[in-house]
Amino acid sequence: MKIFRDITKPVLVLCAVLLSIVVQAQTVRNQTALILSCKEDNDLYQALKKNNISCIRYNTPGEAINNAHETTGVLILADGYPAKTTEISDGLYTKAAGKKRRLFVEYPSYVPGLTIEASQSTSLERVVVATGDINNMAKMQILALHGCNYLPVW
Numbered sequence: 001m002k003i004f005r006d007i008t009k010p011v012l013v014l015c016a017v018l019l020s021i022v023v024q025a026q027t028v029r030n031q032t033a034l035i036l037s038c039k040e041d042n043d044l045y046q047a048l049k050k051n052n053i054s055c056i057r058y059n060t061p062g063e064a065i066n067n068a069h070e071t072t073g074v075l076i077l078a079d080g081y082p083a084k085t086t087e088i089s090d091g092l093y094t095k096a097a098g099k100k101r102r103l104f105v106e107y108p109s110y111v112p113g114l115t116i117e118a119s120q121s122t123s124l125e126r127v128v129v130a131t132g133d134i135n136n137m138a139k140m141q142i143l144a145l146h147g148c149n150y151l152p153v154w
Contacts, residue, residue, distance in 0.1 A: 037064035038077035045077070061092050061105075070100045078107035082119060082149035085109040107151065117152040 033054040038045050040057065048055045058064040061076045068074050074096065078086045087109050096103050110116065125145045132139035 035064050035068040035074045037061045039079045065096050065101050068101050073102040076105045081107050115154045119149045122148040
């Protein structure tokens with residue numbers, strides 16, 4: 001259980017860094033909220049709400065794509081990770097492109113033009129902290145990445 005606690009914070013920090021990039025991109029385009037497709041109990045959605053980051057949640061990717069402003073990014077989050085990939089069809093990618101929506105699909109079942117293989121779990125993978133701006137972490141600190149599943153893509 002200690003290993004899980006040790007990796008939970010770095011993973012959440014990584015998510016926060018990625019999310020801040022998305023937030024900055026949204027701000028540049030004068031957007032007022034992040035658009036998400038996820039369940040209401042999704043951990044990232046809950047973290048956004050607790051930190052007063054403006055976001056709008058939809059139940060399905062189609063609803064999120066339809067309701068996002070032009071050129072807005074839509075985060076389609078993986079509610080079934082790691083047991084189930086995020087179901088998304090070619091039609092939704094086409095619809096998003098036609099409406100000039102940018103998609104971030106977490107743990108996707110399908111990406112046009114790419115082959116996605118079966119989920120694999122990490123074994124002895126490591127990550128390196130690339131910034132000195134994270135409290136209680138030093139730049140170049142090495143972290144173990146436990147309990148992570150990924151999708152090989154070709």
